[in-house]
Amino acid sequence: MTKPNKRPWLKFLLALSGALLLLAVLAVPLSFGESHLPALGCFLNPYEGALRSNDADYWDHDLDLPGLRAPVDVYYDARLVPHIYASSLADLYYVQGYVQAQHRLFQFDITARAAEGRLSEVLGERTRELDLVRRRIGGGRLADQIDSLWKQDAAAYEAVSRYAEGVNAYISQLRPVDYPIEYKLLDFAPEPWSPRSTALVAINMAYTLNFSQDDVANTRIRDRFGLAAYDFLFPQRTDDDAPIIPAGTPFSAEDTALLRAIRSYDDRLLPLVGDATPVRTGLEPSVKGIGSNNWVVGPTRTASGDPLLANDPHLSLTLPSIWFEGELHAEGLNVHGVSLPGVPGITIGFNEDCAWGVTNVGHDVLDWHEVVYTDAAKTRHETGAGTTAPVARRVERIKVRGAEDVVDSVLVTAYGPVVYTDTADARAGLAMDWLTLRQPSAGAIRAFLQLNTASTLQDFIAASQQYEWPAQNMVFANRAGDIALRISGTLPRELPRQGEFVRRVGEPALQGYLASDLNPIAANPPQGYLASANQITTAADYPYPYRGGFDHHRGRRINQLLGNTTGATVADMKRYQLDDYGLLAAETAPQLLALVDRRGLETRALGLLAALEPWRYEYSAEDFAPVIFEEWLAEVDRRTWDEFTPLQRDGAGLRPANWRLSRLLLEDPGSTWFDDQTTPVRENASAIVTAALVAVAPRVDSLNQIKGYAWADLNAPAVSHLTRMPAFSRTGLRIGGRAGALNAQTSTTGPSWRMIVDLSGPTHAEVVYPGGQSGRPGNPHYDDFVDVWAAGQYFAVRLHPREELEASAKTFTKVRFRP
Amino acid sequence: MTLSRILPTVVFLALAFLLLLLAPWWVLMVVAFAYGCSRARVSPGFAFWPGLLVGALIYLLGALWYGGGGELPGMLGRVFSLGSAGGLYALTALVGGLSAGAFAMLGAYARAALRPAGVPEPRAY
Numbered sequence: 032m033t034k035p036n037k038r039p040w041l042k043f044l045l046a047l048s049g050a051l052l053l054l055a056v057l058a059v060p061l062s063f064g065e066s067h068l069p070a071l072g073c074f075l076n077p078y079e080g081a082l083r084s085n086d087a088d089y090w091d092h093d094l095d096l097p098g099l100r101a102p103v104d105v106y107y108d109a110r111l112v113p114h115i116y117a118s119s120l121a122d123l124y125y126v127q128g129y130v131q132a133q134h135r136l137f138q139f140d141i142t143a144r145a146a147e148g149r150l151s152e153v154l155g156e157r158t159r160e161l162d163l164v165r166r167r168i169g170g171g172r173l174a175d176q177i178d179s180l181w182k183q184d185a186a187a188y189e190a191v192s193r194y195a196e197g198v199n200a201y202i203s204q205l206r207p208v209d210y211p212i213e214y215k216l217l218d219f220a221p222e223p224w225s226p227r228s229t230a231l232v233a234i235n236m237a238y239t240l241n242f243s244q245d246d247v248a249n250t251r252i253r254d255r256f257g258l259a260a261y262d263f264l265f266p267q268r269t270d271d272d273a274p275i276i277p278a279g280t281p282f283s284a285e286d287t288a289l290l291r292a293i294r295s296y297d298d299r300l301l302p303l304v305g306d307a308t309p310v311r312t313g314l315e316p317s318v319k320g321i322g323s324n325n326w327v328v329g330p331t332r333t334a335s336g337d338p339l340l341a342n343d344p345h346l347s348l349t350l351p352s353i354w355f356e357g358e359l360h361a362e363g364l365n366v367h368g369v370s371l372p373g374v375p376g377i378t379i380g381f382n383e384d385c386a387w388g389v390t391n392v393g394h395d396v397l398d399w400h401e402v403v404y405t406d407a408a409k410t411r412h413e414t415g416a417g418t419t420a421p422v423a424r425r426v427e428r429i430k431v432r433g434a435e436d437v438v439d440s441v442l443v444t445a446y447g448p449v450v451y452t453d454t455a456d457a458r459a460g461l462a463m464d465w466l467t468l469r470q471p472s473a474g475a476i477r478a479f480l481q482l483n484t485a486s487t488l489q490d491f492i493a494a495s496q497q498y499e500w501p502a503q504n505m506v507f508a509n510r511a512g513d514i515a516l517r518i519s520g521t522l523p524r525e526l527p528r529q530g531e532f533v534r535r536v537g538e539p540a541l542q543g544y545l546a547s548d549l550n551p552i553a554a555n556p557p558q559g560y561l562a563s564a565n566q567i568t569t570a571a572d573y574p575y576p577y578r579g580g581f582d583h584h585r586g587r588r589i590n591q592l593l594g595n596t597t598g599a600t601v602a603d604m605k606r607y608q609l610d611d612y613g614l615l616a617a618e619t620a621p622q623l624l625a626l627v628d629r630r631g632l633e634t635r636a637l638g639l640l641a642a643l644e645p646w647r648y649e650y651s652a653e654d655f656a657p658v659i660f661e662e663w664l665a666e667v668d669r670r671t672w673d674e675f676t677p678l679q680r681d682g683a684g685l686r687p688a689n690w691r692l693s694r695l696l697l698e699d700p701g702s703t704w705f706d707d708q709t710t711p712v713r714e715n716a717s718a719i720v721t722a723a724l725v726a727v728a729p730r731v732d733s734l735n736q737i738k739g740y741a742w743a744d745l746n747a748p749a750v751s752h753l754t755r756m757p758a759f760s761r762t763g764l765r766i767g768g769r770a771g772a773l774n775a776q777t778s779t780t781g782p783s784w785r786m787i788v789d790l791s792g793p794t795h796a797e798v799v800y801p802g803g804q805s806g807r808p809g810n811p812h813y814d815d816f817v818d819v820w821a822a823g824q825y826f827a828v829r830l831h832p833r834e835e836l837e838a839s840a841k842t843f844t845k846v847r848f849r850p
Numbered sequence: 851m852t853l854s855r856i857l858p859t860v861v862f863l864a865l866a867f868l869l870l871l872l873a874p875w876w877v878l879m880v881v882a883f884a885y886g887c888s889r890a891r892v893s894p895g896f897a898f899w900p901g902l903l904v905g906a907l908i909y910l911l912g913a914l915w916y917g918g919g920g921e922l923p924g925m926l927g928r929v930f931s932l933g934s935a936g937g938l939y940a941l942t943a944l945v946g947g948l949s950a951g952a953f954a955m956l957g958a959y960a961r962a963a964l965r966p967a968g969v970p971e972p973r974a975y
Contacts, residue, residue: 043956043963046894050956053948054879075945076875077912085922212922216929758928809922 060218062433067155069218084212085809092846094204098125098196099850105130106836106843110826111804111812114358114843116833123361124190124375126848128197128224131355135372135806136205136221137213138351139198139228141753142373146231146238147171148429153219154754155432166427167441167450168463170234173471177230180473187476191226194375198224211807213754224373232373233475237467239346240391241501243580246399247461248685250532251678264687267578268571271690273587275504275516275563276551278570284548289524290574292542296526322582323390324608324773324782325506326562326589327514329555334598335791338508341604342379342388343782345775348750350760350814352802354378354784358830359483365830366483369784369800376480379784381796383830384486385509386788390563392502392518393579396466398530398541400446412444413536420445446534461533470521470544472499478519488513488554495519496547504563510790515554516561518568522550527576545575560593562586564773582688584614584771601797604787609823610773613657615689617648620660622696623667626720636728639663642735650774652743652767655735661745661769662731666723668692673708689771696720742767747778750801750817752808759808761801764821785825797825858888859900866950867908878905882950886957894958898951905950906943913942 057072074080103117103126113130117123132139144150148165150158181188202221214220253261325342333339346353354369359377368380379388403413404422411419422442429437442449446462447469474497481494491507495517498505502520507513523530524542551569553561566586568577592607593599624644629637639659646656672686695702700716707714707722714722734740743765752759768776775781781801788796801820805812819826836843862885869877882905886897917923923935932938 039959039963039965042894043959046952046956046959050879050952053952054876057945057949058876071945072875072949075909075942076870076878077909077916077942078870079875081926082913082916082922085917085920212926756929758925808925809920811920813921 067217067433069216074215079208081212081215083208084210084215085807094846094848095850096125096129096197096200096848097850098200099848101850103848104833105846105848106831106833107846108843110356110815112356112358112828114831114836115360117361120361120364121189121193123359123364124193125197125200127357127359127370127375128194129201129848130197130357131370131372132198132201132224134804135351135355136202137211138753138806139224139232139373140221141213142235143228143231146235147174148427151429151431151437153217153432156434159429159431159434159437162429162431163437163439164450166429166439167448168465169441169448169468170231173234173468174227174230176471177233177473178225178227180471181226181230181476184473184477186480187473188226190375190480191229191476194229195224195226212809217754229373229375229476232371233472234467236371237501239501240393241396241467242465243393243395244397244399244463245395245580245685246397246531246533248678252675252685253532255678256674264691265685266691267581268567269583269690271587272567272570272583273590274567274570275561275586276518276553276569276573277556277558277561278572280551280553280556280569282549282551282573284546286524286545286549286575289542289545293526293574293576296539322393322565322585322770322775324562324564324585324589324775325388325390325504325516326560326593326607327506327508327516328593328596328599328604329508329514329559330512332559332593332597332599333791334600335789336512337510337789337791338512338514339599339601339604339790340381340386340388340506340508340514340788341608341786342390342506343608343785344379344389344391345780346783347779348748348781348783348801350750350752350802350808351806352783352800352816354800354802356798356800356804358828360833364484367796367828367830368786369798372806374476376476377483378479379786380483381788381790381794382483382485383510383794385491385507386790386794386796387482387485387491387505387507388786389503389505389519391565392504392520392568393565393581394502394522394568394577395530395579396500396502396521396523398464398534399461400444400464400534401536402444402446402449402460402462403536409442414445415537464534464541466521466523467500470499472521474499485509487511488515491515492517492552496550504568506561506563508788508790510794513555514561515552516563517552518550520550521545522575522577525576528578529576531578549575558594560596562589562593564589582771583690585773585775588612588614588773601787601789605797605823605825607773608782608785608787609768611650611767611769613648613650613769613772615693615771616646616650616657616660616769619664619689619693619696620646620648622693623660623663623720623724626696626700626717627724628717628721632721632725633728635732636724639724639728639731639735650742650746650767650769650772650776652765653739653741654767655741657742657769658734658740658745659731662727663724664689664692666727667696667720670707670719670723671695671705674704746776748776748781749778750814751779761814761817764817766821782820785820787825793829795827795829798828799825858885859904862900862954863904863908866904870908870912878908878946879949879953882953883957883960886954886959887961889954889958889961892958894955894962897958898955901954902947902951906947908950909946910939910943913939 058070060070061068099122101118103122106114115126147170148162151162181191323344328339330336355372356369358367366377366380366382368377370378405411405419409422411421414420422444425441427439444462447464450463478494478498485491485494495505498519499521505517505519507515522545524545564585566583567581643656643659650657675686696716705714705716705719748764748766749762766776768774770777784800786796786798799816799820801817803812803815866878866881882901889897923938927934927938
């Protein structure tokens with residue numbers, strides 16, 4: 032039976048409308064505010080969409096790479112660590128680029144974009160402000176300059192250019208269906224790589240390590256409280272310092288002209304005009320917890336009679352990790368360690384003869400200059416008494432996904448670019464004078480490539496002298512029994528306090544840079560060990576001025592441990608890297624407990640005191656006592672430094688360190704700093720400590736009532752995906768440690784690569800990092816190291832002769848790259 | 851149900867699967883449309899259901915093949931606030947099913963619209 036065919040075209044048109052609507056919904060990327068969804072038709076199609084991004088075995092077959100000059104073999108171990116064997120360095124770096132891109136392509140892309148100020152092209156408006164600042168600073172121009180410098184250095188340029196060719200060989204073979212999931216989610220395609228892109232990765236590291244900008248805050252505090260108070264609250268040197276270069280270490284060279292200038296320098300301090308700046312929030316706050324530990328133990332203190340070297344850089348913990356592990360073999364080069372994805376060679380690691388590691392020096396190399404324009408059109412600015420300089424302009428166009436392009440006209444003065452122009456910003460109208468911009472560097476790559484083949488102490492010194500920025504405390508040990516620690520990098524040649532405050536027009540300009548043989552170095556010291564943990568570089572006997580954001584707690588702790596260690600073993604080194612002991616807590620908690628006035632305290636507060644008293648200052652993941660201490664100390668800090676609150680509401684905020692508070696509680700409990708500005712009476716330390724406990728007791732006690740709540744819940748360590756997408760991140764980790772402990776764990780930063788190298792016998796090491804070799808979410812190797820790392824365990828590694836890997840076919844997966 | 855009634859749907863399924871391995875995602879809609887056009891004895895409304903079934907089945911099997919056993923489907927489920935891998939599989943099947951169903955129905959309506967005047971509209975089986 033059939034029905035009459037009534038109004039068929041109308042029905043067809045209705046069906047067509049519905050089908051086209053569905054097609055449009057599936058074919059077009061959708062936006063909801065700042066959130067973007069990819070076109071779901073392609074994304075959810077299992078045959079070309081998201082789920083095809085995760086073929087675990089996509090790397091597991093031989094490949095033809097026309098760019099190669101000879102076959103290269105790559106043996107993957109069970110952790111997906113590539114062991115690359117090439118017959119030339121040119122082929123080695125080519126395949127290193129290819130392999131790293133295979134596993135970390137999105138990370139390459141996003142890191143380079145971040146440094147250049149191009150994130151908004153893919154992430155939209157949420158990164159527009161960051162891009163604007165980075166464009167004004169001029170990361171892209173700096174990368175161009177570095178690229179030009181590399182071209183004048185055959186070895187460095189071969190490494191970066193062959194590496195880039197390898198990356199591009201991978202990208203060219205990549206079909207859209209194979210793109211990592213992030214490209215599909217964000218709906219964009221990989222761009223070709225170049226040596227310039229590698230320079231951008233290096234610049235990104237400079238932003239992380241070399242971008243401290245406290246001048247405006249320093250100036251405000253000095254102008255508000257006076258220089259004496261400023262020096263008391265923010266001393267560069269303290270009684271507790273344990274300098275990286277041990278006191279008494281001789282300095283081999285002398286800059287007599289600078290020493291003469293220092294002696295005759297009239298310390299002119301001029302106040303910043305117009306300090307009554309309004310507030311601004313949210314502009315690139317510095318990441319707390321960035322720092323590192325490294326140390327070397329000489330033959331006199333080890334059980335084996337050969338050195339031990341340990342390093343754990345504390346950086347942002349991300350998925351994929353900031354590091355990629357690998358082993359490289361070619362032309363006498365045999366090295367194992369980690370590198371930054373996007374950079375050839377090994378950055379931290381060991382070879383047959385030696386090992387090396389790095390921590391951040393942390394000297395202040397970014398200054399702000401007052402800019403006084405001579406005319407309303409801002410065509411020139413004053414540079415001194417009667418002298419002026421032209422103001423250059425460059426136009427930056429920032430593409431913003433889902434919004435109009437931002438066109439920005441950047442003013443570039445003789446001191447550097449004017450980065451902040453918003454008048455609500457304390458830095459508005461100031462010019463940024465950043466060492467990284469002033470001195471484009473080709474040296475970092477050269478230094479690390481030389482370290483890869485180093486053997487002797489002289490090799491180490493020669494390599495580290497090549498290094499320019501961001502300055503690093505490089506430790507070294509070799510099988511000959513040498514240990515050394517050198518402050519490596521360009522150090523400003525400064526007069527006292529130069530660059531500590533906003534520099535006024537007419538103040539003396541920077542004196543250039545110290546000659547590299549003036550960089551402090553200690554080698555084979557009588558104490559038998561050397562260590563750095565971002566504390567002050569030298570004792571007061573070092574004659575050249577510098578300043579930085581130093582903290583001595585970790586440095587003192589590791590010196591304490593190493594100083595008491597003889598017959599050191601790898602197990603000792605592990606114990607030290609995992610040490611949760613809080614020296615600040617050990618020095619402060621007894622003061623809090625002694626000062627608190629228990630009369631009239633309610634039951635909850637008394638209960639917290641009872642719980643805190645037996646604490647032995649270990650920040651253990653499952654202990655509640657650190658929660659009490661940290662919450663209490665934070666409240667005492669807030670109440671003590673209440674004078675700073677009005678100065679702190681914008682991007683230029685700064686507070687005295689916890690060390691200052693701890694010493695004040697101990698040495699001067701009647702200090703006026705303890706006075707609460709909002710009350711008519713004058714409080715002392717006891718009153719503040721007691722009031723702080725009363726204030727936090729209800730909240731802390733309620734946390735204590737939550738079953739199982741402990742330090743790991745408050746500290747909340749996480750390893751977040753680069754895009755911060757929770758689904759691709761690891762949260763809820765039960766890890767101890769604290770920023771000031773050797774196990775320097777915060778919610779977002781921590782030990783990004785733990786390495787302990789034993790130079791006895793064939794060089795071998797114990798290593799781990801919080802991540803996995805694959806950058807592809809969902810891949811079995813995406814985060815397989817995280818739990819191992821969180822448990823405080825390590826992987827044993829050593830250099831492998833190729834024949835051994837050939838004979839271990841079941842353990843290693845071989846991939847042959849053919850020309 | 852006779853073989854002659856099932857066979858076109860089986861052919862539709864096989865063709866759609868093969869073409870999806872080679873061509874972009876919208877090829878499913880093209881094949882579904884062709885399937886709808888070819889079903890002379892099926893009412894347009896009823897053509898939707900085999901389309902839905904075939905599309906959902908192809909997408910679900912593909913998703914299980916490429917994503918099964920891995921962690922990515924679960925992660926994507928959380929990205930889309932679907933809770934788990936099951937949520938992602940359900941969404942995937944829904945998208946495949948709706949795509950194929952809608953275009954199968956459109957094909958059937960197109961055939962009906964092109965039918966000469968006076969020729970009665972087919973009814974469902």
